[in-house]
Amino acid sequence: xxxxxxxxxxxxxxxxxxxxxxxxxxxxxxxxxxxxxxxxxxxxxxxxxxxxxxxxxxxxxxxxxxxxxxxxxxxxxxxxxxxxxxxxxxxxxxxxxxxxxxxxxxxxxxxxxxxxxxxxxxxxxxxxxxxxxxxxxxxxxxxxxxxxxxxxxxxxxxxxxxxxxxxxxxxxxxxxxxxxxxxxxxxxxxxxxxxxxxxxxxxxxxxxxxxxxxxxxxxxxxxxxxxxxxxxxxxxxxxxxxxxxxxxxxxxxxxxxxxxxxxxxxxxxxxxxxxxxxxxxxxxxxxxxxxxxxxxxxxxxxxxxxxxxxxxxxxxxxxxxxxxxxxxxxxxxxxxxxxxxxxxxxxxxxxxxxxxxxxxxxxxxxxxxxxxxxxxxxxxxxxxxxxx
Amino acid sequence: xxxxxxxxxxxxxxxxxxxxxxxxxxxxxxxxxxxxxxxxxxxxxxxxxxxxxxxxxxxxxxxxxxxxxxxxxxxxxxxxxxxxxxxxxxxxxxxxxxxxxxxxxxxxxxxxxxxxxxxxxxxxxxxxxxxxxxxxxxxxxxxxxxxxxxxxxxxxxxxxxxxxxxxxxxxxxxxxxxxxxxxxxxxxxxxxxxxxxxxxxxxxxxxxxxxxxxxxxxxxxxxxxxxxxxxxxxxxxxxxxxxxxxxxxxxxxxxxxxxxxxxxxxxxxxxxxxxxxxxxxxxxxxxxxxxxxxxxxxxxxxxxxxxxxxxxxxxxxxxxxxxxxxxxxxxxxxxxxxxxxxxxxxxxxxxxxxxxxxxxxxxxxxxxxxxxxxxxxxxxxxxxxxxx
Numbered sequence: 116x117x118x119x120x121x122x123x124x125x126x127x128x129x130x131x132x133x134x135x136x137x138x139x140x141x142x143x144x145x146x147x148x149x150x151x152x153x154x155x156x157x158x159x160x161x162x163x164x165x166x167x168x169x170x171x172x173x174x175x176x177x178x179x180x181x182x183x184x185x186x187x188x189x190x191x192x193x194x195x196x197x198x199x200x201x202x203x204x205x206x207x208x209x210x211x212x213x214x215x216x217x218x219x220x221x222x223x224x225x226x227x228x229x230x231x232x233x234x235x236x237x238x239x240x241x242x243x244x245x246x247x248x249x250x251x252x253x254x255x256x257x258x259x260x261x262x263x264x265x266x267x268x269x270x271x272x273x274x275x276x277x278x279x280x281x282x283x284x285x286x287x288x289x290x291x292x293x294x295x296x297x298x299x300x301x302x303x304x305x306x307x308x309x310x311x312x313x314x315x316x317x318x319x320x321x322x323x324x325x326x327x328x329x330x331x332x333x334x335x336x337x338x339x340x341x342x343x344x345x346x347x348x349x350x351x352x353x354x355x356x357x358x359x360x361x362x363x364x365x366x367x368x369x370x371x372x373x374x375x376x377x378x379x380x381x382x383x384x385x386x387x388x389x390x391x392x393x394x395x396x397x398x399x400x401x402x403x404x405x406x407x408x409x410x411x412x413x414x415x416x417x418x419x420x421x422x423x424x425x426x427x428x429x430x431x432x433x434x435x436x437x438x439x440x441x442x443x444x445x446x447x448x449x450x451x452x453x454x455x456x457x458x459x460x461x462x463x464x465x466x467x468x469x470x471x472x473x474x475x476x477x478x479x480x481x482x483x484x485x486x487x488x489x490x491x492x493x494x495x496x497x498x499x500x501x502x503x
Numbered sequence: 504x505x506x507x508x509x510x511x512x513x514x515x516x517x518x519x520x521x522x523x524x525x526x527x528x529x530x531x532x533x534x535x536x537x538x539x540x541x542x543x544x545x546x547x548x549x550x551x552x553x554x555x556x557x558x559x560x561x562x563x564x565x566x567x568x569x570x571x572x573x574x575x576x577x578x579x580x581x582x583x584x585x586x587x588x589x590x591x592x593x594x595x596x597x598x599x600x601x602x603x604x605x606x607x608x609x610x611x612x613x614x615x616x617x618x619x620x621x622x623x624x625x626x627x628x629x630x631x632x633x634x635x636x637x638x639x640x641x642x643x644x645x646x647x648x649x650x651x652x653x654x655x656x657x658x659x660x661x662x663x664x665x666x667x668x669x670x671x672x673x674x675x676x677x678x679x680x681x682x683x684x685x686x687x688x689x690x691x692x693x694x695x696x697x698x699x700x701x702x703x704x705x706x707x708x709x710x711x712x713x714x715x716x717x718x719x720x721x722x723x724x725x726x727x728x729x730x731x732x733x734x735x736x737x738x739x740x741x742x743x744x745x746x747x748x749x750x751x752x753x754x755x756x757x758x759x760x761x762x763x764x765x766x767x768x769x770x771x772x773x774x775x776x777x778x779x780x781x782x783x784x785x786x787x788x789x790x791x792x793x794x795x796x797x798x799x800x801x802x803x804x805x806x807x808x809x810x811x812x813x814x815x816x817x818x819x820x821x822x823x824x825x826x827x828x829x830x831x832x833x834x835x836x837x838x839x840x841x842x843x844x845x846x847x848x849x850x851x852x853x854x855x856x857x858x859x860x861x862x863x864x865x866x867x868x869x870x871x872x873x874x875x876x877x878x879x880x881x882x883x884x885x886x887x888x889x890x891x
Contacts (some may be wrong), residue, residue, distance in 0.1 A: 230733070242764075303746060308745065315729075319729075361692045363691075363804070371799060375628065386700065444742075
């Protein structure tokens with residue numbers, strides 16, 4: 116089953132019971148200062164923990180989720196069940212895993228759908244623009260709260276990988292290792308373009324327009340959000356996986372119906388279904404804010420060059436990319452690897468053969484699992500040895 | 504300048520003066536029987552002619568346009584000015600060129616925005632589904648009207664190429680040669696997917712919904728149509744041409760504004776502009792019908808196999824593709840070439856090196872120009888020799 120699809124079904128399965136714990140911080144007047152200079156507080160992060168923290172606190176792994184993810188990384192319906200669990204690559208018998216819904220999200224953490232304490236109403240578009248760095252700063256506060264000084268590893272794919280990179284840069288002393296999967300130091304213009312069309316679809320939606328984005332409790336801009344999700348799904352699959360999965364096969368028919376109503380092709384039916392389903396679990400404004408955070412992430416711009424960006428980094432890296440990923444193509448991982456190596460950072464890179472496109476990172480994949488398991492084992496031994 | 508952009512500017516330049524001539528046929532009760540079995544009539548085609556028809560009628564070339572094109576292929580603001588004109592590859596000093604707006608279009612030919620004689624109102628969604636074959640059958644009636652029995656060549660790119668293939672199949676005795684550029688015998692599922700998202704954006708538009716597609720004279724579904732066009736533009740460019748043209752450069756600023764209002768990146772500004780401009784010249788329902796025609800085109804399905812599709816073909820072929828075209832990738836042209844060769848059809852194939860993506864076929868390109876000019880010269884000589 117493909118990523119986002121598995122994801123949605125897993126989430127649906129989980130029903131409405133919240134499995135997460137919340138942590139609230141940055142109460143006024145001690146708001147969090149965001150990268151833009153704006154202040155935000157209080158902030159709640161919804162997080163889940165899996166496995167057991169060793170007394171030496173040397174086995175904590177932070178998992179960072181992608182655009183539409185949440186804290187439920189493992190267990191029943193977990194979005195990265197392929198990788199995280201008992202006897203899996205991130206073995207919950209050995210490691211302690213923390214995963215938090217990102218700042219700006221809509222699965223328990225503070226985001227545009229949260230109540231703005233200044234007005235008693237949802238923030239909507241008054242929510243401040245947030246960046247990957249802000250997401251990471253919020254996660255650092257959560258780790259403080261949990262008493263975890265240094266992580267064995269930060270791991271994430273796609274936008275989660277951006278957070279992992281940000282961790283290594285912003286908190287060099289708190290990260291033993293980084294696993295950056297199907298990610299980039301900056302999204303190329305084609306990725307920005309797809310995100311922008313998705314955002315425009317949401318913003319142009321008549322519901323969104325009617326309420327100027329403050330549609331909470333009234334209606335949802337489901338037309339725009341479903342269009343955005345359909346575009347997303349095209350970019351998560353590869354040309355080849357689309358061919359394998361759907362080809363030009365018709366949907367529930369032998370001959371064309373020659374209609375604009377029902378889907379003619381399976382791929383149309385799939386996209387309509389995915390688009391519609393997404394609107395039932397995700398907030399359109401969170402989609403706006405989170406895609407913006409992805410688009411703003413640009414380490415070369417911020418530091419003058421990619422090489423300079425990783426200057427103070429102390430973590431050891433595992434970088435994984437997938438040959439058919441055209442949203443976060445392998446060449447971006449290669450640029451990351453080159454910049455790390457230029458700084459003398461120890462890095463292992465594997466470009467994994469796969470036809471599944473960007474989705475590949477969320478699917479069972481032996482090469483990925485072996486690489487992650489081996490890297491973690493090695494890092495765990497090193498981390499233990501380095502501890503007093 | 505890139506294709507669709509050049510296209511739009513050329514069209515804007517031309518103003519409101521219609522340069523085309525019209526031909527009306529299929530008056531009831533002699534309606535045209537469409538591929539779906541439905542009847543349609545009367546039908547008007549808007550067409551333009553360039554150059555001079557030789558007395559022997561051996562120099563007539565039919566140019567078929569792509570999704571958003573029209574009859575104005577050459578001359579001031581012509582959309583294929585790079586290829587068609589005096590002393591150009593399709594030399595108007597030598598050849599006589601005919602180009603008609605397709606059936607289903609919105610630039611003078613009968614389409615969903617035309618008046619339905621049965622009601623005195625625009626057809627809107629009562630317009631019958633049309634196919635590439637229907638477009639070609641209508642063009643054949645136009646050639647009858649012009650007294651042109653056999654064409655020296657049919658040439659088209661993208662959807663225009665599909666029409667050229669259809670000509671060779673449906674009217675084997677009326678086509679001396681075919682030039683099929685950046686096209687396919689069937690669009691792969693990724694292309695259907697992009698078209699479907701564009702259609703859904705239009706159909707979900709509140710204006711379209713309010714009038715159930717019959718918005719003529721009231722309002723236009725410009726939100727949905729602009730989203731569809733934005734998606735289109737992403738697929739017409741390549742990853743590399745996007746990088747060259749825009750990179751991650753900001754739009755009219757040095758630092759991020761951190762806003763959802765104005766475009767932050769040049770690529771966002773470009774897409775917004777192109778989307779908006781398109782709504783001023785193109786009918787949303789034509790967009791629905793024409794993309795459907797493209798999606799339905801499937802020679803393997805219709806004939807049982809691609810080899811069988813070209814069984815009775817008599818034309819000589821020139822097939823051109825572009826290395827960076829990911830909407831109509833070169834492998835589709837190679838499949839076409841293989842199917843032609845399997846039938847003993849004479850075919851020349853050139854996969855042209857270019858970073859411009861699908862747009863490449865509309866841009867000045869020496870390799871394309873040389874190939875077309877040489878092929879036409881040769882075909883012209885052969886055609887003349889074959890004439891009594």
